[in-house]
Amino acid sequence: MQIVQGRIMNDFIEPNKHQYTVPVYQRNYEWSREQCENLFHDIVQAYKSDKTHFCGSVVYSQFYEVNGIYYHIIIDGQQRLTTIYILLKALLDLSDTDSKREKMIEALFNQDKYDAYSIDRQSKLKLKPIKSDNNQLMLLMEDRYDEMDKTGEIWENYQIFCELIRNTLEEDDLDVKDIYRGMEKLICAKIKLDSDDNAQEIFERINSTGVPLSLADKIRNFVLMTDVEQERLYTDYWLEIERLVSKDQLTTFFLNYLNIKTEGFAKESEAYDLFKTVYHDNLYTNESMLSELLHYAGYFHTFLYGDNPKYSVRVNELLKSLQKLKQTTVFLFLFRVFDDYDQGVINTTELEKVLAFLLNYSIRRLICEIGSNSLRGLYKTLYSRVFGKASNKEHYYDSIISFFLQLTSKDAMPDDMTFLMALKEKNLYRKNALCRFLLVMIENRGKEQLITDNLTIEHILPQNKNLSTSWQNMLGENWESDRDRLLHTLGNLTLTGYNSELGDKPFEEKKDLLSEVNTKVVELFKDVKTCECWNAEAIERRADRLAGVIIKLFPLVLPENHISFADPRYHEYTCEDPQEATNKKPQYYILQGERVNATNFAQMLRSVILRLYAMDPSPIEQMARFDEQLLPWSQNILFSYDPTKVSGKYINIDGTTILVSQGFSASNIVQIIRALLEKYDIGQDDFVYSARPS
Template sequence: MTANEINLLGLLQGPRHFTIPIYQRPYSWKLEDCEKLFNDILQVGRDASRKSYFMGSVVYYQATAHAAIGTVPASLVIDGQQRLTTSILLLTAIYRLLKEQGEPVPGVSSEEIRALYLTNQFKTGEMSQRLLLTKRDKETLIAVVNTNPLPEHSSERVRENFEFFQKKVTADNVADLWNGINKLMVVGVSLEAGVDNPQLIFESLNSTGRPLDQADLIRNYVLMGQVPSVQTELYDKHWYPMESAFGEAYSTMFGEFMRDFLTMKAGDLVSIWTVYQHFKNNYAAGRVGAEQVEGLVEELYHHATYYVRLRQPEKEEHAGLRAALERLISLGIGVAYPYLLSAYAASAAGLVSKDGLVEIVEIIEAYLMRRAVCGLPTNTLNSTFASFGNQLKGSDYLTDVKAHFLGMGWARRFPNDMEFRQQFIARDAYHFGKRHFLLSNLENYKRKEFVNIGDYTIEHIMPQNENISEAWQTELGQEWEAVHQKYLHTIGNLTLTGYNSEMSDRPFAEKKMLEGGFIDSPIKLNKSVAAEPVWNETAILKRADMLADWAIAIWPAPQVAEPVAVTEEEVDEEAEEAALVEAGLLEPDPSDEQEQLAI
């Protein structure tokens, strides 16, 4: 390995072909990164006292198989592609301006910039490019450098950043920019093939500062050690289709996918911050050799396609499953994804149909919703779903899922109808974390035409005002104060309206009769309110009981002939856990990054 400080233009100059290996991440600099670099270059270009501006390092090596392509050395970039790509985009913007203006900056012309820093003048095809990016960005950069129309599906980052530089480079500042670019310095690190370990050097270079995405680290670990032909085959056959499935969400969602995938495999929680190390040291250990690596990458690809449909249900072809997943997302819960990955794989293996998978998603929704309404602790949910798939041993997958849900111990229990009804009626529903999800499902129960409750506000039928009017005191009866305090925020006293300000604290009879009031309302939740002659404790509980019937039907408990028996060990564990929670001594796992259901 040799390292030396060199002028950026000197690094680019001469017969050279920088290639970004397929295992590297796509170009990812944002506009704010480009703006900072542009301003820094302009400032140093205008400051005669500044002799240089350090950009960072560019690490590359020339593998034996890539020692020469024609007469142009091909250098594989291990680190620094973001800086190189951005520099090429800025140089291209300067080249285009000079060509259009027809008046070169003193000492340089547009054609010199193109010949010395952007292209290999006497080569054709890809070898004519000074920098060749990966599949996602390559065609767009080539089109930009060659002044060709952009491809139909162009790289958003390459296109946006080039357009930014085009707008920023003007006849007034181009001379200062060129002066600044001549002061740009990098540390060029050249690795020796067969001597230096690119993977170890890559990891050490990215061990400080802002870490690379988990996707980058994992892709590099899997592909970097393979021979070029295997790299290309794995990337084209599995990895690139996986990237394409995630779309623009790839860089952020892939790390979350790997966390949930590894959690599913391990049956235990994996932290988002340790995904790469867990993957490398546990799941992929001994599997990146030539014979095992394709099976590993293929497994990741298949599960990634399941995960994309979990997180982006619009990509699921089965209409019922798509709707069920959309509901689960609107519930705002991520703890179930490790098990749902396992369930999707079971469906792909023929163990359960897509209709059965719909039922499983609906059972999970009911489980989460019932526990939330009952105010049960959320700290057990992550471990419950982490190990759920590994505990299914029966021959009938769907029946086994139902039985397992019903057979879990006390702290992890699936609340039965009686417990759910009692808590549903009695709890503070107005301050419930998922009150809009709750009210939306109640309003749309047995409706064919969906009502978006976002167009309405939550109305307290018995008003919130502590200084309740005499009319309302009379309405509520002799124990009005106790009734107001006990039932104000309960589900029986809550409804939806578009006339909240008009209703205000009016007496019940006026709320019913005014224009847009309960009698005039198209809202289903208001029909039972409009039918009551008086609004008091009896009316509130009557309505709450009716809505509880709806809720039990919307979120039913699974039905099986015989639930799985809970072992004595599980009972002891659950009882101890429940006691600790009740005593306030058990807190959610601090390593838990997954979203929990607000209660």
């Protein structure tokens, strides 16, 4: 490797019979207006001060010589050289004499005055950028401006330099030849590589003054720089990857790829080194790596856009729905699932069932406000946890749903009751994408699809804190608490094209504007238009109906074949012997066939009480009203309206003033559950719990 001080014009632009080629692994030309302006001002200042200006390094290697033309590869510095080339063309076009134009032409083009070198259209230019940029540069140099891409950086920067040159000629009393003399003062670190130098390693060590390399740039250079077939690999693989994955998504794609290939999670700052480790440890060739990247880029594109005709309409619709809800962490699992589909492990029906479940699971998590911080870890390990036993693939969907039903962490599938309660009570409006998605799904079920792009989410009961008197009177004496509790919930939300017009209008006027004649919204509005009074009762009644619709749209389809992921330490127990609960840690309980996760006995008791109360509130209300002692031998009262009667850190039954005692032992809790089952006339065989020794 030879490092000397060089001059941009004297060493790289002016010499005849030389061409500097930008290899295909380099990024596209992408200098900004600010960078062009800074370079131009540096050039003008260098002329005015008669001093040199350092503009970075140019790393190159001599490639070969054909017909008297010497071809070189530019390893680093292509952005600056391309920019100077564009500036020279602008100077050529704004030169006012033949002698000045001749000077620029000699700098831009290889000359063959005696036809000795067979110079053709391709070898005439002294700079050859990568394919897409080269086409644009050729059009510019041949004055074929009408054929150029007017949104590309080459055309835009040419226009910028023309503007800067005109302004400088008018305001600074300078000439084109003065700007050229300023360019002659640009110096650089001229680094010529020898045949035994490792171009890739040198490239990575360069402290470039240009645009920082992205992760995609580094990976592209790594898999193309050292290959003699880089032109073919670039065209057949890399350009296809870029076509499938937009530039702003490339980094995310490569991080996803690394996350399915390695343990732990890839950080962007460490991803390039991790990629090289994956490449070397798995003995990839450049082509085998590019082939695999292209394979997963196809999946990634499908996940993002749901537009792949290779898959069914239903598969594409489900992928679009996941994307609308921004559920991109699921990609880590889907890469493996789609591999199985393409390899014939599962058919279209099974793939549709898996995607429908993942959409259902995502919606339930969002509605129940389960934190997303565990999702990446869940989806990264999910495939190995479900299909670590190869025979589980024989019942693909059943294995996945069985796994989620047996989870005891917060990642477990929320059951129907929990989902229903959250649908009716949680603030849905602040989850804007989810809220809109669910309202559209409700409206479009089982009928001609309504175009909803121009519709917005509307509160039937207005958001204004200073409600009008008519609204206060309609809500009743508890109007403030009812408004705060119900304002942003499912029962009070609809879709409309008249959001800005509705505002705080009285209910009767809102009904007219929300009529199906005006908005064509039918399903969401049918129980509103028949209402005479929009109060808490009406909102809760509508929430019940809409939540029921959503449950039908996203049912929890149980497995036909139960696949066990049970920990052998756990066993199932009934209420018959409460002492069996002592020194045990529960995992779940099953009440009348419904399995519910519970990680401690106190949580189990609260959950059982909530389910029984939802089934029939009267037995619990009666026990609370009369401070009934549920266990004859115990002085503790389980339910009461009086805080002095209950024990421990008591809690409320949600939405009521009924207090529940806390602080019971595991065996006492099982006895309480047994007594409650008797109150509700539920047989002991209808309740079991799973636990292991603690």
